[in-house]
Amino acid sequence: DTAVSQTPKYLVTQMGNDKSIKCEQNLGHDTMYWYKQDSKKFLKIMFSYNNKELIINETVPNRFSPKSPDKAHLNLHINSLELGDSAVYFCASSPDEENSPLHFGNGTRLTVT
Amino acid sequence: AQSVTQPDIHITVSEGASLELRCNYSYGATPYLFWYVQSPGQGLQLLLKYFSGDTLVQGIKGFEAEFKRSQSSFNLRKPSVHWSDAAEYFCAVGGYSSASKIIFGSGTRLSIRP
Numbered sequence: 001d002t003a004v005s006q007t008p009k010y011l012v013t014q015m016g017n018d019k020s021i022k023c024e025q026n027l028g029h030d031t032m033y034w035y036k037q038d039s040k041k042f043l044k045i046m047f048s049y050n051n052k053e054l055i056i057n058e059t060v061p062n063r064f065s066p067k068s069p070d071k072a073h074l075n076l077h078i079n080s081l082e083l084g085d086s087a088v089y090f091c092a093s094s095p096d097e098e099n100s101p102l103h104f105g106n107g108t109r110l111t112v113t
Numbered sequence: 114a115q116s117v118t119q120p121d122i123h124i125t126v127s128e129g130a131s132l133e134l135r136c137n138y139s140y141g142a143t144p145y146l147f148w149y150v151q152s153p154g155q156g157l158q159l160l161l162k163y164f165s166g167d168t169l170v171q172g173i174k175g176f177e178a179e180f181k182r183s184q185s186s187f188n189l190r191k192p193s194v195h196w197s198d199a200a201e202y203f204c205a206v207g208g209y210s211s212a213s214k215i216i217f218g219s220g221t222r223l224s225i226r227p
Contacts, residue, residue, distance in 0.1 A: 004156070041201055043157075043217040056214060090156055101147055102215060104156030 003027050006091045006105035013081055014113055020077045021108045023091030029103070030096035031055075032074035034066060037088040037107070049074055050096060078110075086112045115140045117206050117218035125224040128196055134189040134221050136204030146187040147205040147215070148178055157203060163187065174198070199225045 004025045013019050025032060033056075034046040048056035049068045063079045078085060088109050092102040116139045126132055138144055145164045149157040161172025168180040178189045187204060201222050207215040 041151075041220045041222075043203065043220075045214050045216075048214070092156075101159045101162055102149075102157070104149075104158070106154070106156045 004091055004093055004103050004105040006089075006108050008108060009106065010109050010111075012111045012113065015081055015083060017081050018077070018079045019081060019110070020075055021089055021091075021110075022073070022075045023105060024073050025091075025093040025103070026072065027093055027095075027103060029093035030071055031094050031100075032068065032071070033092040033094075033102065034074065034076050035090040035092060035104075037090060039087070043090070047074075047076075081110075081112045083112050086110055115144075115206055115214075115216050117204050117216055119202075119204055119218035119221050121221045122219070123222045123224065125226055126194055127226045129193050132189075132191045132194045132198070132223070134202050134204075134223070136187045136189065136218060137185050138187060138204070138206045139185065140206055144206045146178075146180060148172065148176070148187075148189050149203045149205060149217075150174075151201040151203065151220075153200070160189070160202075194223075194225055196225045196227070199223055 006023045031050045033048045035043050037043050046060050047066045051071050052068045065077045068074045088107045090107045091105040094100040094102050118137045147162045148160040151157045160176050161170050163170045163180045171177050176191050201220045203220045204218040205215050
């Protein structure tokens with residue numbers, strides 16, 4: 001029944017590794033997002049996809065590459081992980097309508113050591 | 114540029130007391146405004162939203178918020194808090210379409226004193 005699900009919930013890895021976070025939504029929404037929440041709880045948008053097309057790409061290092069195989073999935077791949085990538089990453093989705101709120105997943109806590 | 118300011122980083126109130134969390138925004142047109150709540154280890158859940166009409170909006174869990182254009186504010190209120198309301202609260206602005214970004218404030222952590 002989970003509307004927006006992310007896996008894994010926790011991810012601990014070493015610097016230099018490559019990792020992926022998966023996100024799936026079963027709400028039939030057209031738009032999906034990745035947000036990064038830092039240690040001070042500040043939430044910043046990273047990417048947005050609408051029907052598999054990239055529409056928002058904030059100033060994010062090229063090491064971060066989103067992939068949307070279909071409109072229900074938006075995965076985030078991170079190459080050459082750095083200490084500063086440690087954060088909680090939230091996937092979200094919304095319908096393609098005005099004033100649509102975001103529906104969030106429960107987050108993936110990434111710790112880079 | 115659009116922005117959201119939540120001036121209070123941390124607020125503590127007694128259980129049963131009233132609550133007001135402040136939010137000020139900057140936006141070039143009539144904004145869409147949201148309040149979200151984040152419980153520990155969880156994602157964000159929508160409490161309420163405003164985009165037009167009555168400036169006092171009701172949300173879930175007994176929360177309400179009032180849009181004041183003259184003050185560029187959208188403060189969240191609850192008449193009587195419960196211990197389960199302890200969480201992080203985020204105000205957000207934006208969202209005309211999926212191509213628009215929803216911008217979040219820095220959050221206010223609410224603690225409840227027994």
